[in-house]
Structures are given as C-alpha cells and as structure tokens.
Amino acid sequence: MSIQIGISTLGLSDRVEFLRTMAAWLVSSGGRMPVSEAIRNTCEAFSRDEYRSLAGRMGRIVNDYDSGQVRFHKALVDARLGFTKQELTVLEAAENSNQLRIAVPAMVEAMQMRLEAQRNLSRKMAMPVISGIMLILMSLGVATFMLPTVLGPVLQRSPEALAEFPAIIRGFWAFSIWIRSNWIIPVAAILAPLLLVIFRNTRIVKAWIESFVMSVTPLRRLAIAYNGVMLVYFMPALIRSGMQLPQVLRALADSLNNQSIATGLRAAANEHEAGMRLGDALARLPMKGSFRSAIEAGEKTGAIADRVEDLKAPYSADYDRVVRRAVGALTMLVMGGLLPLFIISMYTSLVAPIFALMEY
Numbered sequence: 001m002s003i004q005i006g007i008s009t010l011g012l013s014d015r016v017e018f019l020r021t022m023a024a025w026l027v028s029s030g031g032r033m034p035v036s037e038a039i040r041n042t043c044e045a046f047s048r049d050e051y052r053s054l055a056g057r058m059g060r061i062v063n064d065y066d067s068g069q070v071r072f073h074k075a076l077v078d079a080r081l082g083f084t085k086q087e088l089t090v091l092e093a094a095e096n097s098n099q100l101r102i103a104v105p106a107m108v109e110a111m112q113m114r115l116e117a118q119r120n121l122s123r124k125m126a127m128p129v130i131s132g133i134m135l136i137l138m139s140l141g142v143a144t145f146m147l148p149t150v151l152g153p154v155l156q157r158s159p160e161a162l163a164e165f166p167a168i169i170r171g172f173w174a175f176s177i178w179i180r181s182n183w184i185i186p187v188a189a190i191l192a193p194l195l196l197v198i199f200r201n202t203r204i205v206k207a208w209i210e211s212f213v214m215s216v217t218p219l220r221r222l223a224i225a226y227n228g229v230m231l232v233y234f235m236p237a238l239i240r241s242g243m244q245l246p247q248v249l250r251a252l253a254d255s256l257n258n259q260s261i262a263t264g265l266r267a268a269a270n271e272h273e274a275g276m277r278l279g280d281a282l283a284r285l286p287m288k289g290s291f292r293s294a295i296e297a298g299e300k301t302g303a304i305a306d307r308v309e310d311l312k313a314p315y316s317a318d319y320d321r322v323v324r325r326a327v328g329a330l331t332m333l334v335m336g337g338l339l340p341l342f343i344i345s346m347y348t349s350l351v352a353p354i355f356a357l358m359e360y
Contacts, residue, residue, distance in 0.1 A: 007053055009082035012118075014051075016111045018081075021045055023105040031101050039065055039072060057081065071095055086234070086255040087111070090241045097242025106237035113233045113312075117226060117319065124323055128330040135338040140186055142345040143176040172348045210259055218326050225315075225322040227261050228287050232315050236305040245304075246273040261285060278304070290314070 010018060025038035043058035051058075057079040064070035064078065073091040076083050087107065094103035151173060155162055162170060179186060199205045213219040234255060238248040249269035253262040268281035279296035294311055298304030 007050065009080070010054075011082065012111065012115050015081075015083060015087065016108060016115055018042065018046055019087075019104055019111065020108045023108050026101045026104060035072070035100060036066055054081070072100075084255070086251050089243075089247075089251050089254075090238055093238070093243040093247070094241040099240060099242045103237060103241035106240050107234075110230075110233035110237045113316070114230060117229055120320070121222075121226070121323055124327045125330070128327060128334050132330075132334040132338050135334070135342040137190075139338075139341050139345040140179065142348060143172065143179050144183075144186075147173060147176045147348065148180065166351070168344060169348055169351065172344060206257075207259070214258075214260060218329055221322050222326050223258055224261075224286055225319040227256055227258050228291065229315050229319045230256060231287070231291065232308050232311040236309045239305040239308075245278060246270075288315075288318075 007014075022038055022042040025033055025041050026035065028038075040062050043062050047055035047058045061072075061075040061079050064075040065072055070078070071092070072095060073088050076091070077088060090103055090107050091100070094100045151169075155173075162173065165173075196205060196209065200209060213223050231252060234252060235248060238251055239245070243251065246269040249265045249272070253265035253269070256262045256265070264282075264284045264286075267284065268278070271281040272278050277296075278299055279292050282292055282295055285291070290311060291308075294307040295304060298307035301307070
C-alpha cells in the first residue's frame with residue numbers, strides 16, 4: 001500500500017476556481033443542467049492532475065449528494081476541503097431557497113475580489129517592508145560584528161586613538177557599544193515581528209494588532225477601505241442566496257477579520273431584527289456615507305443587493321488609492337529614516353578599516 005502525497009485542502013484561489021467551475025456548469029445550457037450533474041462535473045475536474053490526492057473526497061461528495069440524503073454544503077463540510085463558515089453558509093442558504101445558480105456566481109465574484117485585494121496589498125507592501133528589514137539587519141550587523149572586529153584591537157591597544165577618528169565613526173562606535181551591552185533589545189526587536197506573525201490569530205495578539213491598526217490613521221484608513229470592499233462584494237451575494245437580512249449581517253461579521261466592524265454588524269443585526277431600519281442600524285459602522293445611502297435607497301426600492309452592488313467599482317478604486325498612499329508613506333519612512341542609517345553604517349564599514357590601519 002503506497003502513500004499518496006499531495007494537497008489536502010483547497011486554498012482561497014483553489015476554492016475560487018472550484019466554485020467558478022461549478023458556476024460555469026450551473027449556468028451552461030441556459031441554466032438547464034441539473035445541479036447533480038454540475039456537481040459531478042466539477043468534482044471530476046478537481047480529481048485530476050495536482051488535485052489527484054483529493055479524488056477520494058471528491059467522489060464521496062458526488063456519492064453523498066446523489067444519495068439524496070446529504071445536501072451539497074453538508075457534503076463539503078464532511079469532505080473537509082477548507083471551505084470557510086461563510087462560504088458554506090451562503091451555499092446552505094442558496095440550497096434552501098433554490099438559488100444556487102444565482103448565488104454561486106455572485107460568491108465567486110466576491111471571493112475573487114478578496115483574493116485580488118489580498119494579493120494587491122501583499123505585492124505592494126512587500127518591497128518597502130523587505131527593504132526596511134534588510135537595512136535594519138545590515139546596519140545592526142555592521143555595529144555588532146564588523147566594527148568591533150576592525151576597531152576593537154586598535155582601541156584596546158590605544159584607547160586615545162578614538163579621538164582622532166571622524167565624528168561619524170565615534171558616534172557609530174558608541175552605538176556599537178550600546179548595542180552589544182544591551183543585546184537583548186535588538187534581539188527582542190527582531191523576534192517580536194516573528195512572534196506576532198506566528199501568534200497573529202490568537203485572541204490576545206489579534207486584539208492588540210487590531211487596536212494598533214485602528215489607532216494609526218493610515219492603517220485605519222487601509223483597514224476600513226479593505227473591509228468596505230469586502231462588504232459591498234459579499235453582501236449582494238449573501239442577499240441573493242436567500243438569507244434574511246439579520247443572518248446576512250451575522251454572516252458578514254463572521255467573514256471579517258476586523259472585530260470592531262464585526263461587532264458593529266452583529267449589533268446592527270440584533271437592532272434590525274428588533275424593528276430598526278437597516279440603514280439606521282448600520283450607522284454605527286465606520287464606513288463611508290455612500291454605504292448607508294445605498295442601504296437606505298435599497299430599502300425604499302426593495303433592491304438592497306443592486307444598490308450595494310453599485311458601490312463595487314468606486315470602493316475598489318478607493319481601496320487601490322488608499323493602498324498606494326499607505327505604500328508611499330511606508331516607502332518614505334524607509335527612505336527617510338532607515339536609508340541614512342544604512343549609508344552611515346556603510347561609510348563606517350569602508351572608512352573605519354583605513355583609520356584602523358593608520359594606527360598600526
């Protein structure tokens with residue numbers, strides 16, 4: 001018996017492709033293809049090539065659904081393919097209201113936007129963040145290892161020689177002594193970001209990170225813009241799946257990583273369920289005024305999904321603008337703060353050996 005090595009769950013991009021494939025089958029032939037056949041064709045497509053390791057679970061999804069005893073969303077839960085609670089909730093509601101042919105394409109669009117937004121942010125932030133980290137590490141390396149190796153023997157033999165060195169070298173030597181005497185500070189500064197990344201999903205760390213993000217204006221604008229895009233893309237998909245508005249708001253809250261906005265959505269769900277108008281209930285959210293206006297217009301016309309969907313293009317453009325501004329501010333911070341430190345450290349690493357040799 002051989003052990004087959006391969007992927008065990010579907011990542012976000014793979015889940016998007018899975019549902020996109022299913023949506024294409026559902027709307028093919030003028031939307032007349034049976035759901036069971038669309039599911040079978042989709043699962044067969046994801047049982048080959050790089051998805052060969054999932055063939056057994058894909059086959060079980062088809063068999064469970066064809067048996068008539070297990071619904072599609074429940075079959076996905078049992079298969080443990082990595083679908084999120086929100087995605088499964090949309091599929092369940094769509095099945096309950098017989099709206100799979102409408103809800104699945106809408107959810108694919110929303111999931112694709114989430115994927116592109118995450119990629120866009122990561123791609124644009126990568127260069128200034130990596131550059132900043134490299135500049136810090138190189139400067140610390142010069143101060144901690146290179147300078148003591150070059151100047152250490154000279155100053156041990158002739159401590160008074162330091163007075164003859166340029167002011168930049170003297171200052172950097174003092175910085176080197178301080179760093180080596182308080183080595184725990186740079187070590188903690190290096191380990192802290194790594195620990196934050198590792199434990200970012202724990203309750204305490206997640207709350208601290210969110211509190212920091214919402215207290216810094218550029219980061220707060222970025223978080224609000226990102227969550228605003230998620231709302232205007234996912235809300236129409238959830239509504240068209242047949243869910244009631246309070247359940248829509250709770251599902252949105254479960255899908256967002258920002259707990260302050262998620263808490264506002266849950267409170268709005270409770271208030272709307274108690275009789276408050278949806279637009280008034282959502283007034284607590286830190287979204288742009290256009291979001292509430294769209295909700296109120298949708299309530300009056302009975303087309304909330306359509307009115308919120310109208311915000312997709314402007315909110316996406318606003319998110320791109322906020323990302324560019326955040327990246328620009330971070331780049332200026334790196335260039336204005338860390339680059340001079342790196343230049344000084346490089347100057348010191350080149351000139352200090354010359355003065356050291358002159359003292360021999």
